Amino acid sequence: MAEDSGQERTEEPTPKKLQEAKKKGQIARSKELGTTFVLIMSAVSLLIYGPDIGRGLHLVMGRMLTLSRNETYDTSKMFSAWGAVADALLYPMAMFVLVIVLAAFIGNTLLGGFNFSWQAMAPKANKMSPLKGFKRMFGTQAAVELVKALLKFALVAACAVFLIKMYFYEILHLSIETTPGNIVHALEIIAWMFLALSCTMLVVSAIDAPYQSHNHHKQLKMTLQEVKDEYKNSEGDPQIKARIRRTQREMSQRRMMQDVPDADVVVTNPTHYSVALKYDTDKAGAPIMVAKGGDELAMQIRKVAQGNDVPLVESPVLTRALFHTTEVGEQVPEQLFTAVAQVLAYVYQLKRFQKGRGRRPTKLSEHLPIPDDYQY
Template structure:
């Protein structure tokens, strides 16, 4: 959708986008960084284990060049001879290879971290497309790789010429040294030259790592439409959510209207707000708000109350306080106990009077005891 719309990728990738890219194996990687780390650690390993490898090679050459006639024609003795000389090379060569393997793992996970993805391993027809192959060959990424290759060639060639000049006479001197010192010395020269050549790759890696990180981040950028679509998929369509909220509100209003006939009293503003209250001493220790509403809903509450002989009491300040501080089904705040108690007492006395069991109650006080912080 985003590609068809022609929108530019200007938005930062969302956490979901980054997570999906990681599952697909799309993470920042620098081949130059991995290669540089492997080469440098190989050179260091050669410096450490080079002398042992040199001595082992000397042992092998000495043993193989001093085979007797019987050992030459007897295969069993030949294999025994090979087993004897292998011991001298097994440990240093094993450690040398182990260092390289560990360096390869660390070097290739330094940028982007470790990640295993089955999706990246799955075959894709797009990777076998000749047209896309030509695009990759002639694209900007190929140009960058060509520049890196030229840079590597130039740096390595210049460093190699310098090292050959520096070690020239030392290399010539190897021909007059005795065994096994010349082998160990040759390996030492090779290791130092190898290390110096490998260090030239640090310059290439220093350029490639920021470029790969930037290029990966650029590829994961999203269009504004993609961000909107992802929000809809993860959070839900705003229109659908609004419709759900409206339906929930209507259901809540219907439940409130069903509870209004059970109220003991409905306090009103008298026009804008209505709050239905019930006080059941057996179920709750304080009066409960059964329903509340403003404007049209307030009018509906009053109509239902009148139709079910629920007393209506005008108290603008108390009604606004109850409407703004209490939700449906909650007990009224403690600070409003006294004011609501006076209203309920007035209603109870009025009901007794209507049944002929008492005298008419005096008019409800205009100013009920309501704290200033509850006045709206």
Template structure:
């Protein structure tokens, strides 16, 4: 998409982009680092178990070349020879192979971590395209690989010349040594030269690993449009989300307005805030907020209350406190119970008076008991 739109990849890759890349098998990998690990630890394994392997080979050859007449004509004796071969070489060879396998796994997962992807293993027609193959051969990555190959040749060739010069007299001395010490000594020389040559690749790995990490991060970078598209796909279109939130808010308001006719009282600010309260005498507990709102919603609550003959009481401090401390469907805080109880008592007495069952209640106190920490 970046190529089509002409936009530059300037944005850092998102977590989703990195996760999708790993699923496709696109992780930072350094072949040089894996190769270096395998070669160095192979040399170390040869130093550790090379003498045992050389001694085992010497004993096997001696056993196989010194068969007596009966063993030569008895086919069952072959199994005894194989048993000696197994006992001589199994442990050192098993440890040798185990070290190489561990080095291969660690070396190839050290950069990028362990990752297996069926998508990367699946055949792709694009990999068989001659034009894309030619493009890869002539691209910048191919130039980097050429430089690495030349540098490896120079380093390995120079190290080989140095190591041959350093071990030259020891190599010549092998011709006058006796068996089996000559074989063991030869393996030791070979292992040390192998280790020296392998260590030269550390220089290549030290350059290649950071480069591969940088190149992988660069390939994952995104254009600004890609970031916006991903945000829309994952989080949703902001316009659609705003429309959904508006619809949900309208539905919530309609449900809230349906509960206002059942309220016992509506306390107001008197113009900016409105809170509808209901007290169920059959249930133990505090009064409950069934509706609340500010400005236009507050006006709608008052209109519904007037239309359904729900008493409206002006108490600015109590209304603001209820609005800011209580959600719809929740009971009022215990600290406001006394103030609300006075309002409800006034309303119930007023209802009885209107029905001719009692005397007119005294006016509601404007200074209701509201704790300082609940005043707004």
């Protein structure tokens, strides 16, 4: 997609991109680092178990080269001879191989960690394409591999020449040593030369591992459009989400406006805020806010209240306190009980007066008991 759009991969890969790449088996790997670790550990293992292997080989050769005529034709004797071979070589060889197996597993997870992916194991048609095969043969990665191969050859060849000169007379001296000392000595020389040759690969690994990590990170970089598309797919299109929120808000407002006719009173600012309160002693122990709004919505609440004969009471301080501290459907805060009670008492007295059952109530006080921390 990035190539088609012509955009450059300038954005850092997102966590989702990294996770998807890991599932596909696309992680940073350095074959040189893994190979170097296996070679070095194999040399170390040979240094540790080489003497036991040498002595075991001496016993095996001594036993096999001294078989009598009867033992040669007696199969039971042959099996006993093979048992002696197993006793002499099984343990050191098993430990030697075990170290190599563990080194192969650890060495190949040093960069990128352990990862298992079925998708990476699945056959892919593009990997069998001759055209893409030629591109890989003459691409940047192929050039890097060629440089690494030449560097490895030069380092190993130079180190091999140096080691042969260094151990030349010691190697010649093996011919006059007695067994099994010469076998053990030969394995020791081989192990040290093997270790030295393996250590030359550290130079290649020190270059290859950072390069592979950088190249992998570079391949996973994303275009700005890819980041936007991923955000839309994972989080949703911002325009759609805004439309959903707007629809939900409109539905909530319609439900709220349907409850205004049942309110006992609407307290107003009088121009910026309106809150509708209902006090049902059978359902709640305190008045409940059934609607609230500011500006245009406040005007709509007042219009609905006027159209349904719901009393309007002006109290700017109480209105602001209720608007900022109480949500629709919640009970009035305890700190505002006294002020709201005075408003409801005034409303109830006003209704009785309008029905001719009482005298006109005194005007509601402009200084209702509102705590300082509830004044907005």
